[in-house]
Amino acid sequence: MNPRPGFARHFRQSPLTDPWEPLWSMRDGDAFILALEVAVAHTNSRGLAHGGLIAALADNAMGLACVLARPELGGVVTANLSIDLIGAANQGDWLAFRARPLRLGRSLCFADCAVSAGERQVARASAVFAVPAGSTLASPPQPA
Numbered sequence: 001m002n003p004r005p006g007f008a009r010h011f012r013q014s015p016l017t018d019p020w021e022p023l024w025s026m027r028d029g030d031a032f033i034l035a036l037e038v039a040v041a042h043t044n045s046r047g048l049a050h051g052g053l054i055a056a057l058a059d060n061a062m063g064l065a066c067v068l069a070r071p072e073l074g075g076v077v078t079a080n081l082s083i084d085l086i087g088a089a090n091q092g093d094w095l096a097f098r099a100r101p102l103r104l105g106r107s108l109c110f111a112d113c114a115v116s117a118g119e120r121q122v123a124r125a126s127a128v129f130a131v132p133a134g135s136t137l138a139s140p141p142q143p144a
Helices: 051-069
Strands: 024-028 031-037 077-085 094-104 108-117 120-130
Touching: 031 051, 051 077, 051 094, 051 108, 051 120
Parallel strands: none
Antiparallel strands: 024 031, 031 094, 077 120, 094 108, 108 120
């Protein structure tokens, strides 16, 4: 599978996202975009992208958007996640998670995310992330 223009293989893997590879990512100004092509393994019994997949990747994208905006944070932990599933993505759709950091504090970070399949909006999400005191989490590598 070839990524869309501007995307490269996602620079950060985790045990949660490993089964959903390949994941793609890019930066666009202050936004961080995570994306994948919806495959059978991403779908529910109706053949649509599973809401749990959408929630998990929106959470992932928003957390990374915060850390990329403030690498000295080292890492963040989800404190609150809100998601509205307002559309559907089908197998073969390019599902993109456009996350933006909204407010970056010393102890809390706020972000939002628009999820789209082509021109269709699939979901919108917002999150609050806690910055662990004395975090020893490693900063993620900066994407090319």
